[in-house]
Amino acid sequence: MKIAIAADHGGFELKNSMVEYIKELGYEVNDFGTDSADSVDYPDYARKVCEDIQNEKSDLGILICGTGIGMSLAANKFSGIRAACVSDVYSAKMSRNHNNANVLCFGARVVGDEVAKLLIKTFLENEFEGGRHERRVNKIMDIEKENKDL
Ligand code: RB5
Numbered sequence: 001m002k003i004a005i006a007a008d009h010g011g012f013e014l015k016n017s018m019v020e021y022i023k024e025l026g027y028e029v030n031d032f033g034t035d036s037a038d039s040v041d042y043p044d045y046a047r048k049v050c051e052d053i054q055n056e057k058s059d060l061g062i063l064i065c066g067t068g069i070g071m072s073l074a075a076n077k078f079s080g081i082r083a084a085c086v087s088d089v090y091s092a093k094m095s096r097n098h099n100n101a102n103v104l105c106f107g108a109r110v111v112g113d114e115v116a117k118l119l120i121k122t123f124l125e126n127e128f129e130g131g132r133h134e135r136r137v138n139k140i141m142d143i144e145k146e147n148k149d150l
Contacts, residue, residue, distance in 0.1 A: 001027050001028070001059045001060070001124070002027065002028040002029070002030060002057065002058045002059055003022050003027045003028070003029050003030070003058060003059070003060055003061070003062060003124070004029075004030040004032065004048070004049040004052040004053060004057070004058035004060070004061040004062070005018065005019060005022070005029060005030070005031055005032065005049065005061065005062040005063070005064075006031075006032035006033060006034070006045035006046070006048050006049045006061075006062075006063055006064075007033075007034060007045060007063070007064035007065065007108070008034060008040050008041070008042040008045055008064075008065045008066070008070075008071075009034060009036070009037050009038060009039050009040055010042075010064075010065045010066030010067075010107075010108055010109060011064030011065050011066065011107070011108035012033070012034050012035060012036065012037065012064075013108070014064055014108040014113065014116055015031075015064050015108075016035070017113060018062065018064070018116055018117070018120060019031050021117050021120065022062075022120060022124075025120075025121065025124065027124065030052055030057065030058050032045060032048035032049060032052070033045065033048075042063075042065045042070045042071050042074060043070070043074040045063065045065075045071070046063055046070075046071050046074035046075045046078075046083075047074070047078075049061040049062070049063055049075070049103065050075050050078035050081045050103065051078070053080070053081065053102060053103070054078065054079065054080055054081070059102075060102050060103070060104070060123070060124065061075070061081075061083075061102065061103040061104070062103070062104045062105075062120060062123075063075060063083070063103060063104070063105045064105070064106060064107070064108050064116075065105075065107060065108070066107050066108060066109040066110075067085075067107035067109060067110055068085040068086075068087070068105040068106040068107040068110065069085055069105075069107070071083070071085070071105045072084065072085035072103075072105040075103045075105065079144060079148075080102075080141075081102060081103055082099060082100060082101045082102055082103065082137070082140065083101065083102075083103035083104075083105050084099060084101040084103070084104060084105065085105040085106065085107075086104065086105070086106060086119060087106055087107065087110050087111050087115070087119075088119075089115075089118050089119065089122050092104065092118075092119045092122040092123045092126075093122050093123075093126050095123065096122075096123060096126035096127060096128060097126055097127070097128065097129045097133070098128075098129065098133045098136075099133070099137060100128040100133070100134075100137045101123075104119065104120065104123040106119055
């Protein structure tokens with residue numbers, strides 16, 4: 001499985017250590033930066049990860065900014081992207097099991113290294129349960145289609 005990851009200046013240090021961690025877990029990583037504290041705009045980095053998933057070059061994505069909020073707002077504007085901004089392990093698990101989230105977002109100013117590792121491991125190792133949850137996720141995707149040209 002291939003994982004796309006990116007961060008803005010608020011999350012680049014955490015992102016760099018998470019790249020190594022994700023590799024240790026045995027996944028391939030597409031790292032889209034940023035790689036310095038120079039100020040950048042998080043939507044540009046959300047775009048890189050979301051387009052990589054849309055182009056089927058990556059299976060799942062991880063986006064890190066200061067809070068995770070800006071990244072998730074931007075990511076959820078991309079067709080087919082279901083981004084979950086989480087800071088606890090239960091929500092990370094449910095975002096896969098019930099929501100079929102394909103992008104995990106969190107804030108480097110919210111969680112530390114060890115919590116970030118748990119969020120990532122949980123997100124990557126859980127799967128969508130389908131069933132009644134599929135009907136609900138399909139309704140989310142219907143909303144996306146209905147709003148496409150508005
Ligand atoms: C950048 O200062 C900060 O606004 C950004 O990292 C993020 O937290 C936005 O949601």
